[in-house]
Amino acid sequence: MDSQRELTEELRLYQSTLLQDGLKELLEEKKFVDCSLKAGDRSLPCHRLILSACSPYFREYFLSEQNEEKKKEVVLDNVDPNILDMIVKYLYSASIDLNDSNVQDIFALASRFQIPSVFTVCVSYLQKRLAVGNCLAILRLGVLLDCPRLAFSARDFVSDHFVQICQEEDFMQLAPHELISVISPDSLNVEKEELVFEAVMRWVRTDKENRVKSLGEIFDCIRFRLMPEKYFKEQVEKDDIIKSNSDLQKKVKVIKDAFAGKLPDSSKSTEKSSKGEVNGDVGDEDLLPGYLNDLPRHGMFVKDLILLVNDTAAVAYDPLENECYLAALAEQIPRNHSSIVTKQNQVYIVGGLYVEEENKDQPFQSYFFQLDSIAGEWVALPPLPSARCLFGLGESDNKIYVIAGKDLRTEESLDSVLCYDPV
Incomplete structure (x- = not known):
């Protein structure tokens, strides 16, 4: 049985190699070429069959376009011809030279023209290159291009290395909704919730005038009951930004009551966090506001x-x-x-x-x-x-x-x- 499987796999690989070599030869010798992709001042010879097989975008284009001349020369706007050339050659050879300088452009173009093989190669490359200095940019790219696999990998990396990442300049440039997605997970690798609060306040003070408006929503993602009560009184209550915000003062009072053992009534009408999370769970009722969440973060079990x-x-x-x-x-x-x-x-x-x-x-x-x-x-x-x-x-x-x-x-x-x- 194993020998039969090995033979089948060997035949499949042989056929794939033979086909790939044949396609590459046809492109290099420009045989049976029936269309071209025009980007900028360059025109790249192609085969409709290959483009249609590799891309739903081009398949739909060639099936729906009635003008034969437009099928022969497909004009692509706002496309770097060098990046397009690399992608076309990959379709014929299964080889592409990815590096840190070109991977995002190739990734974006593969997403635009729905070329899953190139898209997947770029995702794998970026996952392997995740680092403290680039993970937030990769997270943003994964969200922008609607790639959950890359976005989740980047978010997990951010959670694992939050203590280092919150010191980065990229962290200070996060949009409010991006900051919320970063500090909300239970998987955040912090030993103390104080680190989350301090990172948020540094972020706010980087652009105080504009970011104070978002602090109310972000405030709900900080788990104040995990802080020592003394720290809360000295650092949170006395913070000048929090003291000057009447809405935050109301939340501070609720947290102080919680420290004293008085939790608000849980109901649908109770104030909820942006995530509607309590103790890591999401439900429709019996929810406490997010800032009363007392579920320890991942790093607190260290x-x-x-x-x-x-x-x-x-x-x-x-x-x-x-x-x-x-x-x-x-x-x-x-x-x-x-x-x-x-x-x-x-x-x-x-x-x-x-x-x-x-x-x-x-x-x-x-x-x-x-x-x-x-x-x-x-x-x-x-x-x-x-x-x-x-x-x-x-x-x-x-x-x-x-x-x-x-x-x-x-x-x-x-x-x-x-x-x-x-x-």
Whole structure:
């Protein structure tokens, strides 16, 4: 049975390869070409059959267009001819050179002309490239192009790395509805709700005149009952923006009553949050306003663990439970490494010898890894430009510093300092 399946798969792959090679040859030799795509000053030869098979947009166009001349030359407005050329070549060859500079343009054009194969390739690329510095832009792109798969991946990444992301300039440029979508989930990875409140108020003060108007709705997404009562009195009640807003003052009074054990009557008429969420659930009745939500966020279940790392694995030890957990396999971690845990609970490993043959100027470098605690794996970062050992490792202003040490090749003492900026 397995051999039959293998034979079927082999035949399918052979036929696919044969077909792809044949299509590529037809395009290159311009055989049986029956249409062209005109973008700007360029005209790209194509086959209607290929375009129709790969795109519902073009299939509908060729079926509905009665003018034969318009079928022969399809004029596309507001299209970059270079991007269009890359997409057309992909349809014939299944090969496309994606990079950070062109992926968004290719993604948008594939969405516009309903080319799912290119669309999917772009989504996979962007998912793999998610980082603190670009995740909000990718989230916005996923929403703009109506791609739930990409939007959910980006939102999950934002939730996992909220503490770092809320310090970014992109965070300060979020629209009110985008901020609400970011801070609302139960999955937000914060140890204290105070971090959410402080991030929101920084966002408001970036453009106070315009953003104060949206604060009432955003206020409902902050879970004030998860804060220490002392913090609420000193930081929330006394905030000048909140004190000057009569609507927010009413909500502050309700929260103070809740701290005293007096919750408002739950009913349909009770004030609701923008999400209508209470304790993470959504319903039609018996709802409390969102700012009284007391369901802990994902990050509030975090335990204090001791991480033990060698060249085989990273093991997390829970001293309270006296239990060990496998945090990540560590096949590439060098034995002679140094490690550091930052204030944001990010774990970095530096050390060892890495030879990059293509770099003629500095072929000898040292490994640099970051632990992805969610995926349970070590992520390779740009290696140190000079291989060294016996160095100091420190953190300041969210940057990692590798200080002095000894050159691994010459054994000379070094007086240089290397800096890594995660952003």
